[in-house]
Amino acid sequence: MERRRLMIGQAAQAAGVTRKAVRVYEAKGLLPGTRRTASGYRVYDRHDIELLTFIRRARTLGLRLDDIRDVLSIHASGRPPCATVRALLDDVDSTIAELRALRTSLADIRHRADGSADQHPAAVCSIIEDT
DSSP, rough: OOOOOHHHHHHHHTOOOOHHHHHHHHHTEEEEEEOTTTSSSBBBBBHHHHHHHHHHHHHHHTHHHHHHHHHHHHHTTOOOOHHHHHHHHHHHHHHHHHHHHHHHHHHHHHHTTTTTTTTSSSSHHHHHTTT
């Protein structure tokens, strides 16, 4: 079976990412060294598209590029990475819970600050210093 060779724009479109994202993923080591044509253009194949699609989906779930690189490394070593992915998703879930608590706290501080900012002396800003 012949491997179809795609240029960066075609590969990006096929995977649902931008050209810039493809370059970033390659620079961060998430994609293997890309083959190049004699004239220096990057070329991608079906496996590269699958990796790019996986990375896009992992990013959609909130995983960081470093985490995705770790998952891909585990997979490349022949071990199943799903336990690691579950732990990473738990971390994302915890972060979301912390951010929701922060949002509640910020709303409370903002409410208390309405009309009281600059009402009394502060080193820099009483809104922050009174929290």
